[in-house]
Amino acid sequence: MIEMVLCDLCKKRKAVIKIRYAGLNLCKECLSKFVEQKVMLSLKRTGVLGKLSGKYLIIALSGGKDSINATYIMHKLSQEYDFKMKAVFVDEGIGEYSKQRRAIVMDLCKKLGIEYRIVSMKEEMGISTPEAVNILVKSRNSIKPCSVCGVFRRYLLNKVALDENADYVVTGHNLDDEVQTFIMSLIRGDIRSIAREACSLGYENDVPKLVSRIKPLYLVYERESLVYFITHGFKRISLSCPYARFSMRYVIREMINDLEYRRPGMKYRILALKERLGKDIRETVLSSVEMRHCKICGMPSSRDICRACELKELLVKLSQNY
Amino acid sequence: MVIDGLKREGVVIIKMRNDIKKVTVNNKTKVEKILLKIGINPESVIVFKNGKLITEDDYVENGDEIEVLPVSSSG
Numbered sequence: 001m002i003e004m005v006l007c008d009l010c011k012k013r014k015a016v017i018k019i020r021y022a023g024l025n026l027c028k029e030c031l032s033k034f035v036e037q038k039v040m041l042s043l044k045r046t047g048v049l050g051k052l053s054g055k056y057l058i059i060a061l062s063g064g065k066d067s068i069n070a071t072y073i074m075h076k077l078s079q080e081y082d083f084k085m086k087a088v089f090v091d092e093g094i095g096e097y098s099k100q101r102r103a104i105v106m107d108l109c110k111k112l113g114i115e116y117r118i119v120s121m122k123e124e125m126g127i128s129t130p131e132a133v134n135i136l137v138k139s140r141n142s143i144k145p146c147s148v149c150g151v152f153r154r155y156l157l158n159k160v161a162l163d164e165n166a167d168y169v170v171t172g173h174n175l176d177d178e179v180q181t182f183i184m185s186l187i188r189g190d191i192r193s194i195a196r197e198a199c200s201l202g203y204e205n206d207v208p209k210l211v212s213r214i215k216p217l218y219l220v221y222e223r224e225s226l227v228y229f230i231t232h233g234f235k236r237i238s239l240s241c242p243y244a245r246f247s248m249r250y251v252i253r254e255m256i257n258d259l260e261y262r263r264p265g266m267k268y269r270i271l272a273l274k275e276r277l278g279k280d281i282r283e284t285v286l287s288s289v290e291m292r293h294c295k296i297c298g299m300p301s302s303r304d305i306c307r308a309c310e311l312k313e314l315l316v317k318l319s320q321n322y
Numbered sequence: 323m324v325i326d327g328l329k330r331e332g333v334v335i336i337k338m339r340n341d342i343k344k345v346t347v348n349n350k351t352k353v354e355k356i357l358l359k360i361g362i363n364p365e366s367v368i369v370f371k372n373g374k375l376i377t378e379d380d381y382v383e384n385g386d387e388i389e390v391l392p393v394s395s396s397g
């Protein structure tokens with residue numbers, strides 16, 4: 001029999017993950033503490049932790065591992081820190097994929113005793129993700145499915161949070177998501193996005209009608225999140241989003257993982273750079289951007305018409321032309 | 323009888339998604355080494371043996387079956 005690698009911290013239990021950048025093999029209990037400590041750290045770092053008492057949080061629950069972890073951890077914190085939360089599931093209408101996720105969300109909320117609300121993209125935006133993709137494909141438009149879906153989902157979450165009179169929107173974004181977004185902004189040469197994302201680890205903003213965000217998993221690697229998810233016995237989803245592979249994110253993810261293996265801790269360093277850079281350029285870049293409100297829907301936007309309304313109009317126009 | 327230190331060849335079966343690969347290994351091989359051998363970055367997957375999570379520092383031997391799950395596969 002081969003001896004199994006034991007946890008470097010408790011030296012008792014079998015290791016379930018190697019944290020390369022820390023040089024540690026961790027068992028499930030020690031990983032759980034490790035992840036939850038990172039959550040506490042990011043909540044403290046942004047000053048959000050001290051403000052949670054009496055607050056009402058909307059949590060974006062997609063049924064994926066990260067949003068489930070975020071929901072589970074925030075729910076655990078809700079008693080001690082005295083805040084209320086409600087989960088919101090945005091149904092994109094992507095056939096079995098959305099159905100499966102919806103069922104998982106409802107199941108989890110019932111188990112944890114969390115209120116939830118289901119928002120249909122078709123009902124709210126007049127179009128589902130597959131319908132939008134269909135139009136884009138037929139008209140040979142280069143906009144990627146994830147761009148439309150992402151804009152609509154963000155838009156709806158903010159809208160629901162306003163409607164619910166919530167103080168914060170919680171999302172499951174992990175460290176890998178943040179690093180990928182940063183690299184994608186670099187590739188697009190999108191300096192505004194870099195400036196805007198500078199404090200995206202959960203920040204107060206003073207834009208009217210834009211609900212502040214909290215990202216509990218901001219410092220958690222995606223791989224750590226997956227192992228946390230599995231070792232807590234959560235149900236793994238068998239279907240993945242059929243459109244994910246069209247995203248640039250897919251390519252960048254692999255590339256960054258390669259770098260991370262060769263230079264452990266690389267993701268952390270990119271994240272730190274992102275924050276530093278964002279803070280340094282924020283004033284200069286964003287001072288010229290005036291936040292106003294969309295002429296069509298009244299939601300916050302840096303332009304006359306917000307990105308969601310613009311996409312909606314574009315899709316209608318495209319669908320009339322073929 | 324296996325004499326310690328004697329190099330033996332063996333086969334480890336690797337399942338990934340619907341793919342099954344057989345890798346020839348020397349007796350007792352580090353998981354990390356096997357993954358690299360078939361072109362998988364250990365940072366982008368997690369590994370199970372008999373349904374239990376192991377790490378890339380664990381060893382496998384002849385006849386073992388491991389399941390490799392890409393981190394990105396379960397959004």
Ligand SMILES: [Zn+2]
Pocket residue numbers: 007008009010011012013026027028029030031
């Ligand atoms: Zn331990």
Ligand SMILES: [Zn+2]
Pocket residue numbers: 294295296297298299305306307308309310
């Ligand atoms: Zn609008």
